[in-house]
Amino acid sequence: MVEILHGKPITLSCMGVKSAALRAMSVFTTPIPPEEYLRLVNPLASSRQLRGVVTSVTPETPTSATITFRPGSRWQPHQAGQWARVGVEIDGVRQWRSYSLSAPAGADPAVTVTAIGRVSTYLVRNTKVGDIVFLAPPQGDFVLPAGPRPLLMLTAGSGITPVMSMIRTLVPRRKDADVVLVHSSRDRTASLFTDELQELAAEHPGLHLVHRYTTDEGRISFADSGDLDRLCPDWRSRKAYVCGPTEMLDAAHALWERTGLPDTLTVERFNTALAPEVPGGGGQITFEKSDKQVEVDGSTPLLLAGEEAGVIMPSGCRMGICRTCLTPLLSGRIRDLRTGETHDDEGELIQTCISAAAGPVHLDC
Amino acid sequence: MTALQKKEHNPIAHLSDQDIERLGVELDAIRDQVISTRGSSDAAYIRRVIKVQRGLEMGSRAVLLASRWKPAFVVGTVGLSVSKILENMEIGHNVMHGQWDWMRDPKIHSTTWEWDNASPASLWKHSHNELHHTYTNVLGRDNDLGYGIMRVDEDQRWSPFYLGQPVWNFVNACFFEYGIAAYDLEIGKYFKGKKNKEIFQRDLKKVGVKIRQQMTKDYVVHPLLAAPTGSWKQTLLANYLSNLTRNLWTHSVIMCGHFPEGVETFTRKSIDGETRGEWYLRQMLGSANINGSRAMHIATGNLSYQIEHHLFPDLPSNRYQEIAPQIRDIFNRYGLTYTSGSLPRQVGSAWMKVIRLSLPNHLAAKFAPRPRKAAPVPLRFKTAAPKADAA
Numbered sequence: 210m211v212e213i214l215h216g217k218p219i220t221l222s223c224m225g226v227k228s229a230a231l232r233a234m235s236v237f238t239t240p241i242p243p244e245e246y247l248r249l250v251n252p253l254a255s256s257r258q259l260r261g262v263v264t265s266v267t268p269e270t271p272t273s274a275t276i277t278f279r280p281g282s283r284w285q286p287h288q289a290g291q292w293a294r295v296g297v298e299i300d301g302v303r304q305w306r307s308y309s310l311s312a313p314a315g316a317d318p319a320v321t322v323t324a325i326g327r328v329s330t331y332l333v334r335n336t337k338v339g340d341i342v343f344l345a346p347p348q349g350d351f352v353l354p355a356g357p358r359p360l361l362m363l364t365a366g367s368g369i370t371p372v373m374s375m376i377r378t379l380v381p382r383r384k385d386a387d388v389v390l391v392h393s394s395r396d397r398t399a400s401l402f403t404d405e406l407q408e409l410a411a412e413h414p415g416l417h418l419v420h421r422y423t424t425d426e427g428r429i430s431f432a433d434s435g436d437l438d439r440l441c442p443d444w445r446s447r448k449a450y451v452c453g454p455t456e457m458l459d460a461a462h463a464l465w466e467r468t469g470l471p472d473t474l475t476v477e478r479f480n481t482a483l484a485p486e487v488p489g490g491g492g493q494i495t496f497e498k499s500d501k502q503v504e505v506d507g508s509t510p511l512l513l514a515g516e517e518a519g520v521i522m523p524s525g526c527r528m529g530i531c532r533t534c535l536t537p538l539l540s541g542r543i544r545d546l547r548t549g550e551t552h553d554d555e556g557e558l559i560q561t562c563i564s565a566a567a568g569p570v571h572l573d574c
Numbered sequence: 575m576t577a578l579q580k581k582e583h584n585p586i587a588h589l590s591d592q593d594i595e596r597l598g599v600e601l602d603a604i605r606d607q608v609i610s611t612r613g614s615s616d617a618a619y620i621r622r623v624i625k626v627q628r629g630l631e632m633g634s635r636a637v638l639l640a641s642r643w644k645p646a647f648v649v650g651t652v653g654l655s656v657s658k659i660l661e662n663m664e665i666g667h668n669v670m671h672g673q674w675d676w677m678r679d680p681k682i683h684s685t686t687w688e689w690d691n692a693s694p695a696s697l698w699k700h701s702h703n704e705l706h707h708t709y710t711n712v713l714g715r716d717n718d719l720g721y722g723i724m725r726v727d728e729d730q731r732w733s734p735f736y737l738g739q740p741v742w743n744f745v746n747a748c749f750f751e752y753g754i755a756a757y758d759l760e761i762g763k764y765f766k767g768k769k770n771k772e773i774f775q776r777d778l779k780k781v782g783v784k785i786r787q788q789m790t791k792d793y794v795v796h797p798l799l800a801a802p803t804g805s806w807k808q809t810l811l812a813n814y815l816s817n818l819t820r821n822l823w824t825h826s827v828i829m830c831g832h833f834p835e836g837v838e839t840f841t842r843k844s845i846d847g848e849t850r851g852e853w854y855l856r857q858m859l860g861s862a863n864i865n866g867s868r869a870m871h872i873a874t875g876n877l878s879y880q881i882e883h884h885l886f887p888d889l890p891s892n893r894y895q896e897i898a899p900q901i902r903d904i905f906n907r908y909g910l911t912y913t914s915g916s917l918p919r920q921v922g923s924a925w926m927k928v929i930r931l932s933l934p935n936h937l938a939a940k941f942a943p944r945p946r947k948a949a950p951v952p953l954r955f956k957t958a959a960p961k962a963d964a965a
Contacts, residue, residue, distance in 0.1 A: 236795050239787040240688035245681075246628055257680060301617030303678040528853070530887050531703035532672040532684050548606060557678065558685065 253281040263340045274333045277319040287347035289314040289378035290371040296343030309371035313378040321370045351477040365393040365453030386415030393421040431460035452477040490567040496520045512561035529563035541570035578838040588955040598851030631657040641808035651812040655819040663875025668891045692751040694784045697758035711839045711860035722762045725931045732934040739932045750821035831880040833924035834862045836913040836946040857884040863914035909951035
């Protein structure tokens with residue numbers, strides 16, 4: 210029998226049964242998926258959008274807090290060191306930011322957020338237990354090596370969050386763990402997870418902890434290997450992870466290159482594609498699907514620029530009322546020609562007929 | 575009515591180009607003021623309406639499971655009718671206009687919303703948002719002027735076909751959602767050979783699928799669900815009555831938007847090179863409001879604020895009421911007539927027009943209603959020279 214079915218065993222997983230049942234139920238609820246009605250009783254039920262309910266909010270420093278979620282059923286457990294996008298609604302508008310997950314692998318996801326910027330400040334100051342947040346599946350390659358190896362973690366500021374997930378995953382569970390953590394922070398009060406790290410280091414010989422308070426001791430220099438040789442003499446034989454401000458990442462990367470060990474270093478970068486606002490506007494528009502580029506001034510609607518370049522773009526009223534021209538902004542910054550407001554959110558749908566480039570722009574058409 | 579440009583007493587003759595541009599600037603300022611204060615209470619409003627509608631629908635359908643018992647039949651039918659009206663008007667129409675796109679909630683978004691109606695969202699958005707809202711009341715461009723089956727303006731040429739238009743209009747009212755689907759398909763244009771055959775067939779398939787799903791839900795699976803209590807017949811009837819009620823209601827509301835006496839129409843040529851101010855002015859004169867209670871406004875999807883909606887089709891519907899006094903003030907200051915009336919008056923006025931214009935113009939003229947009182951022109955305009963190209 211099995212052979213007749215060509216080897217592919219028919220497994221009806223729990224998820225499969227559930228989604229089949231929901232599909233069947235949709236005849237009762239068309240044109241809306243049945244989950245939309247289920248959500249009246251279960252706030253985490255959702256067909257398209259993963260959600261999580263906040264289960265705890267723990268202050269870490271005066272300006273940061275750890276927020277833990279219980280995610281909806283479609284969440285895939287994260288690996289230590291990965292990040293996820295978290296969405297909250299501020300003044301009615303959904304805003305997304307990416308955060309490293311600080312909880313150990315397999316545990317409910319948690320993010321440790323420092324109150325800098327609108328979304329992070331909102332998360333630290335306004336989140337309450339029971340709030341619903343929006344989530345996207347965990348991602349990222351900043352993860353632990355497959356086999357046991359001696360490790361060196363170099364972190365600064367909130368760059369410790371993904372590394373904290375790694376340490377929490379590795380140190381208490383593996384007797385053969387061998388981790389040196391060199392963490393830089395301004396001073397003791399600004400330093401994240403200090404007590405927990407000290408307890409872990411006291412309890413487990415596998416964790417060696419170096420705190421560097423930069424107000425007193427200055428930043429670690431990567432100009433040569435002097436600082437590292439002092440802080441962790443065998444650094445060359447360890448697999449290294451770096452997470453912190455961009456200058457630190459660049460400097461560390463350069464040092465490892467010079468030492469001839471670039472493969473042993475893993476770097477986690479954030480904020481790589483921030484679009485600066487260009488005064489007066491204008492810039493290069495790249496139409497990704499059509500593979501075309503044009504240079505425009507700050508008053509030409511993106512739609513016109515595209516059409517002149519021969520790009521096939523959706524269009525309608527050409528005056529900003531019908532929204533037929535909505536096109537995803539892949540990156541860059543655009544200005545609404547009616548209000549002068551600028552938008553730079555990746556993936557946001559923009560009205561090309563009344564928007565102009567304010568710097569380089571990439572559009573999905 | 576006759577196209578504004580052909581009228582003996584042109585109601586905008588006193589406005590200069592600069593006046594019209596200034597009017598545009600004032601309206602832009604109102605728009606900006608609403609946009610800058612859009613926020614969490616607006617978001618909470620639309621979510622609450624959606625929640626109430628879904629709860630009401632589920633509750634009504636649950637009650638209908640026992641609809642053999644008469645009170646359950648009545649309660650279930652009324653509840654389902656109200657829920658279907660809310661779903662199409664305050665929610666569907668407005669979400670598909672993009673009024674809530676600013677929340678960046680992919681579920682309450684013009685690009686993803688699908689409504690409880692025979693016409694698929696994509697087709698409706700094209701004929702409504704793109705054509706009707708851009709070319710509002712322009713003869714020969716805006717098919718909403720009579721939907722291609724009626725003559726609602728003296729400047730639309732009479733033919734004997736229109737003698738039957740009171741009947742066509744009533745039939746259209748009873749089957750309005752299918753009328754909308756046929757309209758959005760541009761069937762007339764297709765038979766005249768003006769619509770691409772492939773596109774028509776693709777659209778026709780979409781409509782077919784949509785109608786099948788709608789019918790299966792209302793007339794097959796929910797009655798089947800009620801079969802164990804012996805209520806399938808009553809449930810079937812309740813679904814039919816709810817759809818009928820919604821058809822009659824939405825048809826009435828939509829007739830009130832542009833057909834009542836006092837609403838102006840425009841010639842095709844008049845919009846060549848139209849400025850933003852002139853576009854606003856056309857929306858102001860081409861729409862009519864309905865006066866009534868808060869509940870009535872919500873049941874019309876705030877299309878009772880048709881003038882405000884046509885000026886700002888993508889502002890959240892819950893804000894139209896708030897800006898209405900400011901808009902009315904602009905009408906007064908610029909000597910323009912804000913056309914508004916109670917629901918019975920506006921429905922009556924629209925029906926009168928449909929009946930009257932079923933006759934050719936020379937006969938229809940005998941039954942012409944007394945014109946509504948025009949707004950007084952403020953003093954400051956009276957000294958100004960009339961606009962040269964107004965006549």
